[in-house]
Amino acid sequence: MSHSKYHLWSRVIVFCLLLMALASPAFAANKTQTVVILTNHNTEAHQQLSSFFEAHLRNRYPALEIAQYLLDDDTKKNNTTFREIRQRNPAIILALGSSAIRSGLEAFPGTPLVASMVINEESFTLSNQATGVLLKLPAQTHFLWLKRFLPSVKNVGVLYDPNENSTWIQEAEEAARLNGLKLVAITVESPQNLPQALKAISRSTEVLIGIPDTTVYSRNTVKMVLLSTFRNRIPFVGLSQSWVKAGALYSLDWDYGDIGTQCGAIAGQILAGTPPSTIPPQIPKSQPRFSINMKTARHMNLDIDSSLVAGASSIYE
């Protein structure tokens, strides 16, 4: 080969190599990444969270493929779903709800997982691959809003199972003290204890704050709690909007769209290369929303500030 032909071919080869090196990110970027949303509920809140999550990611990764799957009670159907997901080889799984989180971690142990629509971080903190946004309200937030709704209240009741909420109660006692309130925390170790505990609440407190606690608040106890507080005119701060609809005075809730955006931001960090284990679990960053049951307020002879009524996301009459 003559010297001039050698130079020509070497230039062509270098040019091709350069082209390949420059093109590889684009090539890599053009290779479709998949994000899977896995959920065990299809409520309006879940849908809102999913759609805002999707919108946030699409804004940054227009080529991203996002697929949503609803888990079934049927294990066989779920296994088929998992096989389909495996074929997609997702880069990240967004899991909504504790059973979706559990399934996601078991079926896809190596895949980063962003968890939400759960109250307790214990559902995913054992895994290095998971992080998320918890539906949790700090006690301080509860008391600040309580003072807005019921400024004259001093004795605040909470029912709790020590096995589930001892830490929150310790935090709450300190927050109550700082806010000039007295926390009356009554233990409920089993649902059988609940009737006496509710009687004690009616005697010694002016309001009952509901906190996520599966011993106190379950399918078997929800009616008892609502009726007892209603009948004894003890305002009950419900766990969510559905409790207010059922008769609780008010509840602090979340903007599920904002949570979806927050989850999207976490997913973006993971897609950019941050390991999930270095991202600590978060709580919602936006201000809580609230709903009010005005019929309950009237029954309790309570005057709710008009600014609160105007600012409520839902009013029940």
Add this chain to the structure above:
Amino acid sequence: MRKSCIISIFFFLILNSYLPSSQLLAADFSSDAEEDLLFANIDSVYTASKHEQKITEAPARVSIVTAEEIHRYGYPTLADILGSLPGFYVSYDRNYSYIGVRGFGLPGDYNTRLLLLVDGHRVNDNIFDSMYSDRAFIVDVALIERVEVVRGPSSSLYGSNAFFGVVNVITKKGRDLNGAEVSGAAGSRESHQGRLSYGKRLQNGLEFLVSGTFYESDGDDNLYYKEFDTPETNSGVAEDADDDKATNLFAKIAFADFTLNALYVEREKGIPTAPWGSEFNTSDTRSWDDRWYLDLNYQHLYDSGIEVNGRLFYDRYIYEGDYIFDYGPPPDIVTNKDSDIGEWWGAEVHLSRNFFKTHHFTIGGEFRDSLKQEQQNYDRYGLWLDSNPDINSWGLFIQDNWNILANLIFNMGLRHDDYDSSGSSTNPRAALIYSPFKKSTFKLLYGRAFRAPNAYELFYHDGYSTAKPNPELDAETIESFEFIWEQRVTENIRGSASVYRNEIDDLISYNQDPSDGLYFFDNLGNAQATGAEVSMEGKWQNGWLTALSYTYQHAKDKDTGARLVNSPRHMIKTNLLVPLFDEMLQGGLEVKYESGRKTVDDRNTARNYITNVSLASSNIVPGMTLSATVFNLFDDGYDYPGSEEHTQNMIKQDGRTFWFEATYLY
């Protein structure tokens, strides 16, 4: 059956098929995941306030009447409240109202076989063991938060008098008024009532409610009784002899774990029926009942999980009766007086705790010390009766509620009582409660109860002119079997059906001794009552409420097979509450049908149909509630059987009357 009755039943059925079968979904915790607490659909408290867990898990058939229903139906007395319930019926002899339960309502029985509690305090007195449900009831019905009625023998928990059931009246608290309330009412027969109440819960936790009520009525000032239709007795017309007057005072103070109740009632009633052979057409034959008590209650839930409930009480009861007799010939008009004073004090304590997460265990005890059980009968000729026995009692009980499975509960209780008068009695109760399906509950119940003879039954006489004592009386006992099926038909409609059998031994009844013509109490044989009750009730969030019940009851003397006196075989009751005009007005309709009742002379009263309508409003004027009720709308003429003390075997009841009430809350 009267058209009005058929129309209302038809209306009930059509209404329940047209009304939305569900305005709210049931609680739907699809799994036990913690976050489901946030997203579940939950039954509204505004539909659930009668349908609470308490009813389905209680080891008995329980009924609850709320303050809202009392107001919307315009019930003026406790007797009217109880008379609306399946299996209950009322008698009135122009002096007192009597409550019959499950076919059993012996005339002249001072409601001794029902235990009446007010906020847990036993109200039956220590002379007659009576439970007053008319204007002599110690609480103004406007102060009632709710009435809980537990059917069936409950001596395993409450001791004597809990024979056919327990009526627990829960009164309002200061927070329920949160201010001053003034009420005025007027009605037929020159009836008037005024009430002033004030209640508050203070920031330091002190809560109080005080109230005073005054009621008076001329009654029916022209009552005709054919048994007295002679020229000498005003042609059978008792004029101005049916008046009624009552004063109630109420005070409740609560702080921390202590509650002090102080209640008082005095009631004066004219008696137009000339009982015991007394003179007819005189307004001087009348009775006075004064009742009051102090009750200090302590309740605390300790961190160990033990709940302590203690009570210390002092009670007093005074009865006076003036009976005008002619001791002649020649005419010798004499006022024969009954004067009774009952005074007692006592204490009770209950401890309860959960064990092993499935057992709810309660133990307790009580004692009652009679300071006075004075019965006197006298006139200007002498003191004929001066009795003051000292009947004290104590009791100990134990109960366990065992959640064998999530849907299977076994409740068992045992109580031992000792009475100075009649010895001791030990009574068990057992109940199996099973919910095989989410909306169905089955209950199998067995219970035994007793009723100790009271001071009146044991010792009363009037100098042996009409009555004599019987200190040898034994306690009467009841053994009961019942099967109940409770079914949630739709999210807003609940049904129940029950069948029962009661066996009563050593029944204490009032009889005339043919050998001397004197009346006395005796353990005269045994009775049996069997029956069935079917009921449906619906409640919707928009305020609609309907109820329909049918009761069949057959009560008989076990030895002779004869049907018991004053026991209707069939009862149908239907209730309807309807919001009108954007819920500012509520309409109420109550229709009751009863088949005839046997009288003491083996005849039968006619069947009766009573229709009551009411209109109630809230906040047409802010803070003001108005109500108007018409009782016996179609002016149905009906009678209730008289008792042995009456010449009349049937006593005519009121025709159409009305009652109008206005209440203002500041």
